[in-house]
Amino acid sequence: xxxxxxxxxxxxxxxxxxxxxxxxxxxxQPVTALTLFDLHAPPAPDAAFPVRCLAGDLTDAxxxxxxxxxxxxxxxxxxxxxxxxxxxxxxxxxxxxxxxxLALLEACRALDTPPRVVFTSSVASxxxxxxxxxxxxxxxxxxxxxxxxxxxxxxxLQDASRKGFLDAVSIRLPTVIVRPxxxxxxxxxxxxxxVREPLLGLDTTCPxxxxxxxxxxSPRRAVDWFLHAAGMDTAPLGLxxxxxxxxxxxxxxxxxxxxxxxxxxxxxxxxxxxxxxAIESIVAAWPAAFAATRARALGFAQQEDAAAVLQAFxxxxxxxxxxxxxxx
Amino acid sequence: xxxxxxxxxxxxxxxxxxxxxxxxxxxxQPVTALTLFDLHAPPAPDAAFPVRCLAGDLTDAxxxxxxxxxxxxxxxxxxxxxxxxxxxxxxxxxxxxxxxxLALLEACRALDTPPRVVFTSSVASxxxxxxxxxxxxxxxxxxxxxxxxxxxxxxxLQDASRKGFLDAVSIRLPTVIVRPxxxxxxxxxxxxxxVREPLLGLDTTCPxxxxxxxxxxSPRRAVDWFLHAAGMDTAPLGLxxxxxxxxxxxxxxxxxxxxxxxxxxxxxxxxxxxxxxAIESIVAAWPAAFAATRARALGFAQQEDAAAVLQAFxxxxxxxxxxxxxxx
Numbered sequence: 001x002x003x004x005x006x007x008x009x010x011x012x013x014x015x016x017x018x019x020x021x022x023x024x025x026x027x028x029q030p031v032t033a034l035t036l037f038d039l040h041a042p043p044a045p046d047a048a049f050p051v052r053c054l055a056g057d058l059t060d061a062x063x064x065x066x067x068x069x070x071x072x073x074x075x076x077x078x079x080x081x082x083x084x085x086x087x088x089x090x091x092x093x094x095x096x097x098x099x100x101x102l103a104l105l106e107a108c109r110a111l112d113t114p115p116r117v118v119f120t121s122s123v124a125s126x127x128x129x130x131x132x133x134x135x136x137x138x139x140x141x142x143x144x145x146x147x148x149x150x151x152x153x154x155x156x157l158q159d160a161s162r163k164g165f166l167d168a169v170s171i172r173l174p175t176v177i178v179r180p181x182x183x184x185x186x187x188x189x190x191x192x193x194x195v196r197e198p199l200l201g202l203d204t205t206c207p208x209x210x211x212x213x214x215x216x217x218s219p220r221r222a223v224d225w226f227l228h229a230a231g232m233d234t235a236p237l238g239l240x241x242x243x244x245x246x247x248x249x250x251x252x253x254x255x256x257x258x259x260x261x262x263x264x265x266x267x268x269x270x271x272x273x274x275x276x277x278a279i280e281s282i283v284a285a286w287p288a289a290f291a292a293t294r295a296r297a298l299g300f301a302q303q304e305d306a307a308a309v310l311q312a313f314x315x316x317x318x319x320x321x322x323x324x325x326x327x328x
Numbered sequence: 329x330x331x332x333x334x335x336x337x338x339x340x341x342x343x344x345x346x347x348x349x350x351x352x353x354x355x356x357q358p359v360t361a362l363t364l365f366d367l368h369a370p371p372a373p374d375a376a377f378p379v380r381c382l383a384g385d386l387t388d389a390x391x392x393x394x395x396x397x398x399x400x401x402x403x404x405x406x407x408x409x410x411x412x413x414x415x416x417x418x419x420x421x422x423x424x425x426x427x428x429x430l431a432l433l434e435a436c437r438a439l440d441t442p443p444r445v446v447f448t449s450s451v452a453s454x455x456x457x458x459x460x461x462x463x464x465x466x467x468x469x470x471x472x473x474x475x476x477x478x479x480x481x482x483x484x485l486q487d488a489s490r491k492g493f494l495d496a497v498s499i500r501l502p503t504v505i506v507r508p509x510x511x512x513x514x515x516x517x518x519x520x521x522x523v524r525e526p527l528l529g530l531d532t533t534c535p536x537x538x539x540x541x542x543x544x545x546s547p548r549r550a551v552d553w554f555l556h557a558a559g560m561d562t563a564p565l566g567l568x569x570x571x572x573x574x575x576x577x578x579x580x581x582x583x584x585x586x587x588x589x590x591x592x593x594x595x596x597x598x599x600x601x602x603x604x605x606a607i608e609s610i611v612a613a614w615p616a617a618f619a620a621t622r623a624r625a626l627g628f629a630q631q632e633d634a635a636a637v638l639q640a641f642x643x644x645x646x647x648x649x650x651x652x653x654x655x656x
Contacts, residue, residue, distance in 0.1 A: 090491060127567060137466075137467045138465075138467065139465045139466065139467045139468075140467075140483075141486075141567050141568050142483070142486075142487065142567075143490070143567055145487050145491070148483050148484070148486065148487035149487075151483050152480050152483050152484065155470070155476050155479055155480050155483075156476070156480065158469075158470075158476065159470065159473050159476035159477075162471070163418060163473070239455060239469050239470075239471055240469050
């Protein structure tokens, strides 16, 4: 089975590549070749199968044909300009998030057999706020350009699936925590920061109150969902190729309780509440809970509790984050 | 007030242009200039203000800038490759329905003041079938490329409105009846045909049974909705710029009863039921009823009953259709 990851240099792309290298198979079929594609050539994991690392622009038709060689059976489309960047630079977001997905559609049409395409859509494609539990047939009314471009990508891939050009599953990812690395300017930066920074022994602030709820998942579980989407029977999806996966609805207070459980009282004491109305006004629009009934019936695994999310960070990412941050 | 109609050569575009010429104003403001744009230069109505008739391709940036001169306050975006054609030629549908709307977005950004954009979306952007009454927040899961491209256009214009590039209202038009002209290959052709052909003194067949229901509106009411959308306050719309207007849910049996009422028993006798499973399988996916509560609250006028729809055809289009068909 030939597999391609677009956006393979990102946080989740690298984890997915490492997992495929470790497993050596997908849905019971051996991986025979892996192509990793990003703006800069991504690092190759140690693998028993050949790995090609390509640098290129998603909207460059020739580069994308190179990234999807004949016989490509699965494409993971994780490449995107993220929310804060797409909001700050509308044209850049449109180019990568919309025209890049259009270019992928054309590259898939050039293959002899329609490939499975696993697309990372986002909770940011919904508005609705803290109060609502989004039903499986909830309407996407994005409050930001990134979310609008993701919802458009879903519609494009859905129609292309109906036409037989490809065979898509779009996973509307929750906020992924704990992100390794540094705090950044994203409005959601604090969600990872309030647990990552204390576990690194650093003080941090939380711009929203303890009752603020988040729809979240761990990087481990996100990768599980990608692999399930790549191997599943898509017939039960019918026309609707978008899936709200079974994430975890968790409050800031619950995250901090898990922090104390995993990292001790001294870790918890490093978080100070410091309300920031500008950040609160942005993040208040994000839905904090989804029904996700359909995804469970389709075999997508449930996200575990907050303590498990933090323990996964300790096991998978804390050491590397320490090294990276020490180099600052 | 400077106004532009894109797709001004089509059935509804011509009616809208004629109405603007007759009214001389929109929302209480005098019309000062009208630009009509289509692939072939549309006919100019008699008007007290200057009318420019332009031929051009919607995806040609220079042609579109010419069609939206400085000071353009309202753009009616009716240009589209319709459903059967977009299904038969995917690339043509994408070019006009998707890339044409992207080109419009760019032309609007080039104006000093964001114009009002009235966009004709479609009932074809919904699946759901005969049984459902689509709620105002019903999710669009298109079962055809035309519907997918319309839903994408809505998302583009919604986000562009949020960004302040333009100020959009998208009207999801019901099946417009009675269409003048000839029967065509569209799956929906029979909906107009079963009343138009008998009123012209011609025999016709109906491929679905008398209980088959349709979400319909008259051309007159569609134009009323366009004008209301052009003049309304958009603040109450918030993020969600798509409107399900208050059409008429009507069965084939009710249409035929109205035909008998308006055209007599001899008109009714010209329709013979002749089931066509191929057509029925397509049209069965279309929703036959919408709640349309929000549109009523926003001041969109209710479609009148089936007899009124037929009488509007007799008053507005029968004579011209006779002349056109006699030339066959």
